[in-house]
Amino acid sequence: MVKYTKANSEGELLERVRRQVSVPRGAGLVLGMGDDCAVFRPRGAAGDLLFTTDMLIEDTHFTRRTHSAADVGWKALARGLSDIAAMGGEPRFCLLSLSVAPWTDARWVDGFYAGFLRLARRERVPLAGGDLAHGALLMCDVMVAGAVPRGRALRRDGARAGDAIYVSGRLGGSALGLAEGRGRAWRKHVRPEPRLALGRFARERLHATAAMDLSDGLSLDLYRMCVASHLAAEIAEPLRYPGATLEQALDGGEDYELLFTLPAGALAPTEFDGVPLTRIGAMRKGRAGLVELNGAPLPPRGYDHLRGTGAGRWGGARK
């Protein structure tokens, strides 16, 4: 789901839109634009519902030459599940919009659904519907709905000064895989593992104060958490995926690990289900969004989904 920040063109567009959105009283919308998921509270229900959508587009997020149909199907769903994990939720169902291209044959479509439904079955998230179309290139958009106890969704605006900052896993593997195009890192790039159990553990047992998933790179995502929580952050280097450069670990997207904060005194285990949990620093008072790595400012260099497009350039075109 879309991340909101002023640091990038995407953030600027979203802030412009957000100012124009009016939420009717009693609409049940607990949290709207700006987090990993929207949070909706059905009348009379015991819990809250989470909603997220994520697109996967040919020649932007994948190419048919390098990515198998099953990889594309898996990843299309994994991205949304990662957003549910980031809020500490459990997935409930999903919708899939798929637009096929002139080159797409029945075999490709079968492979796509095989990858998609394999992950869906494992995570017990039934495909409840969607839309089909065709166009000049292949693209899909997946909506995942999840559930979380009332008022307990992990948001990115909940961190407090003094909270410890944690990340799961070893960062930069996806960027390394994309650069190498093969091997274990490549598999990490095409078959990300949504951290659903870890997200629930962070909410229920660790009492995390804030969380989000690392979809666009630690430097940009931590910046976003800091902006949302009106805080600065001081960190050391995160654990790196074997072979990944520091830049890949800091600015590389699509690791789909979790970034979360714990109250100052809390202690997380060093690993969960075989995935390392590393304390990389702490939140502190200061300029909202300022992130310092070993004492020096770390600019938010992660992936901007509109950078370089006309839609991202608001300066001159702005009325």
Place this chain on the structure above:
Amino acid sequence: MVKYTKANSEGELLERVRRQVSVPRGAGLVLGMGDDCAVFRPRGAAGDLLFTTDMLIEDTHFTRRTHSAADVGWKALARGLSDIAAMGGEPRFCLLSLSVAPWTDARWVDGFYAGFLRLARRERVPLAGGDLAHGALLMCDVMVAGAVPRGRALRRDGARAGDAIYVSGRLGGSALGLAEGRGRAWRKHVRPEPRLALGRFARERLHATAAMDLSDGLSLDLYRMCVASHLAAEIAEPLRYPGATLEQALDGGEDYELLFTLPAGALAPTEFDGVPLTRIGAMRKGRAGLVELNGAPLPPRGYDHLRGTGAGRWGGARK
């Protein structure tokens, strides 16, 4: 949202997928693939929730030369609202995934959101989030969530033999508008009006037994309702939009009027909010999906979203 039928390549694909989907017990999914919306029942909630997604793709559903940005934004949301109307629901919130193209500038994006948010405000359906990306062409996918009293969603499988078949409005206007490219019919094509109040009226006051929206043409959509309800249908010609041919009225897509059935004895008013309601025939026992117009079989010729694409040809490629 996707329509499921065996009569077309889209229907064949969806049936293949549907066989592979497993719905866990207690998942809360009341109705999955195959209707205008999925129906989900949150634990403890007083009502059911409706979910639908619809794509709008450059050079498939619109062209930038003929459609204004605001038209595209309006229609992107109107299609999902029409699905909520078809189930007799009230919209609650929406998510928007937007992928911009190299030609898309900030002015176009502003126009798009202006059209989208104008309809969203009128129908009190707040934009709660979504996704942003870029690709070789512009496309968007809109998810609309709605609400309906528990167990009361109007489905397409609820019609009974003897039920009267009604349609709202005058059909063929959208197809005529697309052919003419201007005038009142064109406006009907680019600014469809979701029949939300009528959908609720049909559910609450008329006690409709089944309903769906006319997105792909009466001949195909009525066929789908008949298949879902295991019935045949006998109809006369529907009211035609002024200037529309009989073929446009029967097979033309995107009118977004409502098709619904009422118990044999029930009487609908001749109009609702200025929109004519016409009894065009009756459901009867017979071969499921057989539709007869003035006594002669009417083939389901409406719009197939995959026809002509490789993904729609399953014959040879089928394992």
